[in-house]
Amino acid sequence: MKKILVTTLGVALVAGLAWATPEEDRLAFIDYHKKRFPNVAVEDYVNGVYAINPPAYQQWLQIEEFPPYELAMAEGKELFETPFANGKTYADCFPNGGIGIRQNYPYFDAETGQVKTIELEINECRERNGEKPFKYSKGKMAAISAYMAFTSRGEKLNVVIPDDPRALAAYEDGKEYYYSKRGQLNFSCADCHVASSGMMIRADMLSPALGHPTHFPVYRSKWDDMGTLHRRFGGCNKQVRATPLPAQSEEYRNLEYFLTYMSNGMEVNGPGARK
Amino acid sequence: MTRKIVAALVSAVLGSLLLPAAWSVAEEAQSAVELGKGLAFDRKKGNCLACHVIAGGDLAGNIGPPLVAMKMRFPDKADLRAQIYDAFTKNPRSVMPRFGPHRALTDEQIDLITEYVYTL
Numbered sequence: 414m415k416k417i418l419v420t421t422l423g424v425a426l427v428a429g430l431a432w433a434t435p436e437e438d439r440l441a442f443i444d445y446h447k448k449r450f451p452n453v454a455v456e457d458y459v460n461g462v463y464a465i466n467p468p469a470y471q472q473w474l475q476i477e478e479f480p481p482y483e484l485a486m487a488e489g490k491e492l493f494e495t496p497f498a499n500g501k502t503y504a505d506c507f508p509n510g511g512i513g514i515r516q517n518y519p520y521f522d523a524e525t526g527q528v529k530t531i532e533l534e535i536n537e538c539r540e541r542n543g544e545k546p547f548k549y550s551k552g553k554m555a556a557i558s559a560y561m562a563f564t565s566r567g568e569k570l571n572v573v574i575p576d577d578p579r580a581l582a583a584y585e586d587g588k589e590y591y592y593s594k595r596g597q598l599n600f601s602c603a604d605c606h607v608a609s610s611g612m613m614i615r616a617d618m619l620s621p622a623l624g625h626p627t628h629f630p631v632y633r634s635k636w637d638d639m640g641t642l643h644r645r646f647g648g649c650n651k652q653v654r655a656t657p658l659p660a661q662s663e664e665y666r667n668l669e670y671f672l673t674y675m676s677n678g679m680e681v682n683g684p685g686a687r688k
Numbered sequence: 689m690t691r692k693i694v695a696a697l698v699s700a701v702l703g704s705l706l707l708p709a710a711w712s713v714a715e716e717a718q719s720a721v722e723l724g725k726g727l728a729f730d731r732k733k734g735n736c737l738a739c740h741v742i743a744g745g746d747l748a749g750n751i752g753p754p755l756v757a758m759k760m761r762f763p764d765k766a767d768l769r770a771q772i773y774d775a776f777t778k779n780p781r782s783v784m785p786r787f788g789p790h791r792a793l794t795d796e797q798i799d800l801i802t803e804y805v806y807t808l
Contacts, residue, residue: 613748613751614749
């Protein structure tokens with residue numbers, strides 16, 4: 414009996430210590446949010462902080478009646494459809510002509526061993542066709558990304574972590590970044606958006622982590638401008654007095670890989686409007 | 689001269705020396721509290737209102753506990769200073785910035801903020 418008990422205990426300990434798989438992480442992430450906000454449906458987290466803040470939700474609905482990202486989206490559509498100097502277009506670079514594919518990003522590219530984001534591939538497409546790359550945080554890049562997200566609205570995020578140790582390593586790297594404290598003020602992403610979500614930081618409610626990447630790029634009132642997810646990462650880094658990394662750096666791409674995987678199965682609803 | 693008179697004279701002389709000194713100590717303490725309040729409310733310094741409700745502060749956050757009854761919670765002022773200096777010492781899971789070790793505030797600024805917070 415004692416032997417059985419010891420063996421059982423041993424197995425339980427080993428199981429507890431073993432790495433959680435990404436899917437176990439995701440389910441635990443959802444479970445945490447369900448417990449923290451029992452009245453919020455999982456699919457509503459695509460609306461970010463507005464999912465947990467009814468008064469702000471009403472204001473946001475009014476903003477969405479005349480969406481501030483509409484101009485950027487129109488610019489993005491035009492850019493997307495205008496052929497390059499060589500006559501080719503973005504549609505030639507992407508599966509399904511680039512329409513309705515946002516949910517499959519980011520993905521792990523076995524050839525380069527890197528996580529590929531949609532913004533990275535937009536620039537790769539440009540360079541392959543003899544065009545200069547765009548800057549990654551805002552402007553034309555955010556506009557094209559906004560249009561591509563718009564054509565994918567309603568599609569469910571489907572980030573795949575293939576059976577490749579390099580893919581798993583990229584995921585783990587992003588996860589480590591998310592939970593590591595940094596900056597003079599010593600906050601991890603998770604300190605604010607997991608452990609303290611729904612709390613007030615001064616006059617602002619901290620948004621929950623689940624669903625965070627679904628609505629990017631966003632028009633942010635604070636910026637009075639459009640920005641990509643990596644622009645927002647940089648802003649978060651600055652707020653905790655950490656040096657922001659360049660948009661599309663390997664660390665940010667891996668972070669996007671982890672963060673988007675956590676929201677797998679949720680609908681793409683970008684571009685979004687945020688405070 | 690009697691001993692009594694000498695004593696009276698001495699105390700009068702000392703008193704005239706000590707009275708302004710005592711006055712300026714009180715004034716200094718008062719200004720330390722004021723300076724500490726300024727640092728506590730400054731978004732670029734303590735920014736305590738980001739997370740703590742403080743009487744007299746607008747739009748306070750609620751990630752940390754309200755700063756009330758501080759003398760009851762910290763009978764020893766040194767413990768309050770230690771908490772402001774580095775909340776990790778007592779609670780390694782605290783999300784409060786480590787103002788002292790991370791040099792987000794100087795020792796003098798932490799002293800002044802302690803003086804202010806101790807009045808709450």
